[in-house]
Amino acid sequence: MSSSFATLPNSRKSTPTPFTVAIPEEQLSDFRKLLELSKIGPKTYENELTDGRFGISRDWLVQAKEEWLKWDCFPNFTQPIKENGDVFNIHFVALFSQKSDAIPLLCLHGWPGNFLEFYSILRILTERYTPETLPYHIIVPSLPGYAFSSPPPLARDFQLQNIASIMNSLMIELGFGSGYAVQGGDIGSKISRVLAATFDTVKAVHINFCIMPEPEGVKDSDISEIEKQGLERSSTFKAFGSSYALQHATKPSTIGLVLASNPIALLAWIGEKFLAWTDENPPMDEILSSVTLYWLTETFPRSIYPYRQLFTPGLIGAHENPEWYIKKPFGYSFFPKELAPIPQAWAKTTGTLEFYRQHESGGHFAAMEKPEILLADVEEFLQQVWKPRI
Structure with a gap:
């Protein structure tokens, strides 16, 4: 990955530290x-x-x-982030654009994934664009506890809301306090939802995972045959x-x-x-x-x-939680070999769905399995919903 994509925006509040992967x-x-x-x-x-x-x-x-x-090594950064009295050193990989109107995009992995999931997308972007033409600032962090980021604290509980707060603070420190978009899969999709429901800085959310129980009010006629096959896979x-x-x-x-x-x-x-x-x-x-x-x-x-927080019996899941209904522009990509691909009609009950794409192949790790397709979905979604920030 070219170091020319490492020039940070002038609007940043602080400067992250370059980080080199070095295992003793x-x-x-x-x-x-x-x-x-x-x-x-x-x-x-x-x-x-x-x-x-x-x-x-x-x-x-x-x-x-x-x-x-x-083993492969790529350019990395770390940024200290304060949250509830603790300081977390958050590791992330980034492609920074030199375009003044570039869209900041936060890409969130889940388990058993990590920041490496998005490397195919990063490679595509560096082959397709120069720093002067890249339409996005791509930020791919390691969630707290993953890879080179600080672990959760030992003296208190730590939940999705805490992760979301740290991710939002990271984007603000990098200079994107006027607004950014989020893409997430697996646990990253749930953090994306919490971010959208909690912070005004989040302007749009695209996810490729939305596991949830059957919602009320959806008719069988609203579900296509391929979506019904997805529900069978979910069962x-x-x-x-x-x-x-x-x-x-x-x-x-x-x-x-x-x-x-x-x-x-x-x-x-x-x-x-x-x-x-x-x-x-x-x-x-x-x-x-x-x-x-x-x-x-x-x-x-x-x-x-x-x-x-997400799978303990009796607790409500993230995607069906009305507290985290997405009121911002919301996109969902359906991959048939996902663990639990849901119908478009179900996704509509969880937010203001403005973008939906159904694909014929692909599974849980869409960023790794189908990077061209997922990137195309995200780009089309952003072209459709993103409004320039002043």
């Missing part, structure tokens, strides 16, 4: 030793199957172990694929400590999601890059805290 050699050496010594369990009927019905296959795990540790996910979320929500301490103890265990837990939640299996190196990042930055136990 001792830590890398320990990782390789632990990886080499980690035993893969015996063959069983369940793990010999390759269709994913019982989880990850043993053969895939063996192959992944052999190919691990191909299957709820019955056979969502137990991980309950584990994260109800026993985050246990699963966090277990998966922080062994890289192969972490790979099995996260690798399964990349295989099951995508339309086509991602390249091995993309999965391993993400899992390596999680391991070397001790992300997993510090990253699953949102599940306590």
Whole structure:
């Protein structure tokens, strides 16, 4: 990524610190030793199957172990942000435009994702534009607890509202206090919703994930056949694929400590999601890059805290919560192999939906799987709804 995209806006309130990814050699050496010594369990009927019905296959795990540790580094920044008495150093990757009317766009990942999800989109933009012609300022942060950002505090609870406050403060510090747009998937879509409902600085929201129960008042005739297939997929996910979320929500301490103890265990837990939640299996190196990042930055136990708020039985979810109804311009992209793709009529009950696109392929990690398509959706949405700021 060209350093020419690193020139910050003159309107910034403070200057973030350039950040270089540098993992201590001792830590890398320990990782390789632990990886080499980690035993893969015996063959069983369940793990010999390759269709994913019982989880990850043993053969895939063996192959992944052999190919691990191909690593890419990109220009990064960190910015200290104060929130409720604590200071968080927030890591982010950015493409800054030199156009005076460039649209600030905050791109938010979820779990088990990270900032690497958006790298394909960043590459497309750097190939298509120069800093003088780039129509956007692209900001891709690591959420608190993920990768190189500070973890949640130890002495108090930490929820979506806290994350949203930090993300909004980050955008203001970077000089975008007059307004910015947000794009989010997975947990990032829920933070996007909280941002839109809470802060006037957020002017438009596009999401590609909107998991929710069936709303009242939607007729069956309002739902297309492909959307009905999506609802069937949602039912299957709820019955056979969502137990991980309950584990994260109800026993985050246990699963966090277990998966922080062994890289192969972490790979099995996260690798399964990349295989099951995508339309086509991602390249091995993309999965391993993400899992390596999680391991070397001790992300997993510090990253699953949102599940306590989002998936604990009896609590209302983010997307159906009337408190977080989106009153700003709102866009939704439907990818059929998403975990729980919802109909357009359902999405309309959660905000002022002004943009909807239905695609024939693509899954949960749209920014990684279908970067050209997701970028085109976001660009079309912004062209439709964005009004110049004074």
